[in-house]
Amino acid sequence: MNTIHSIDQNKGMSSQASLVLSTNKMIRNTYMLLSMTLLFSALTAAAAVAMKLPHPGIIITLIGYFGLLFLTSKFRDSALGLAFVFGLTGFMGYTLGPxxxxxxxxxxxxxxxxxxxxLTGAIFLGLSGYALTSRKDFSFMGGFLMVGMVVGFLAGLGAMFFEIPALSLTVSAVFVLLMSGLILYETSNIIHGGETNYIMxxxxLFVSIFNLFTSLLHLLGFMNSDD
Structure with missing residues (x-):
């Protein structure tokens, strides 16, 4: 009986060690790819600024974003997924330039x-660092974040089409909170095995950083104009 118990205990320890190694590999791959995509996006944004490229407009932006997001998701388990994730983040960098x-x-x-x-860097590093070190499970935030982002997205479109500055500012403030929550949620997902694909x-995380940055830009620009 002691031998059987020892075998079971060894299996359990081996399984736990394997899980830890898998999680660490997932974290390493995700943050390495995130760093590369952020750099690539920054370069495309800088090129757009230098060449004074016009913004492609809301329709092309939405088609490009959701189209590339779909392709990235579809091919996330293949090398082609890497090409599409750089296509997506590069396109977002281009739209950020103007x-x-x-x-x-x-x-x-x-x-x-x-x-x-x-501020974007400090918020991201602070929240992801907290989630990584505390190892708390933030999966309970998933439903709230999903509903909040859908409502915020629709409200943002409404503010844009009907030119309502107050609503636009409110949406930006709400998105700062939502993207902060998304950073906690996704980092927790990576740690606890809720997300096992480093491309997705x-x-x-890239989208959360992008939206956090643009929302802070909007709020800071408004406060500056008041001054």
Whole structure:
């Protein structure tokens, strides 16, 4: 009986060690790919700013984003998925370029952009670091975040089409909170095995960082204009 118990205990320890190694590999691959896509996106945004490219417009942006997101998801288990994730993040970088150009043209524009970038980095590192070290399970936030993002997206479209500045600012403030929650949620998902594909984990974290940055830009630009 003791021998059987010892065998079962060894199997349990081996299984746990394997799970830890798998999780660590998932974290390493996700953050490595995230770093690469952020750099690639920053380069495409910088190129768009340097060449003074116009914004493609809401229709092309939505088609490009959801089309590339669909392809990334469809091929997430193959090498082609890597090509599409760079296509998606590069396209998002291109759409970001004209937005950054707009804010750079404001009084203290450079300071606004750098402050938004610094806050984005601090929020992401702080929240992901907390989730990684505390290892708390934030999966309970999934439903709330999904509903919040759908409502926020629709409200953002409404604010854009009907030109309602107050609603647009409210949406930006709400998105700062939602994207912060999404960072906690997705990092927790990676740790606890809720997400096992590093390409899709990268996309989720990238989108949260992108939306966090643009929302902070909007809020900081508004406060600057008030000054």
């Amino acid at each position: 937005i950054v150009s707009h804010y750079l043209g404001l009084p203290n524009g450079g300071q606004i952009v750098m402050t938004a970038m610094g 984990a990268t996309v989720t």
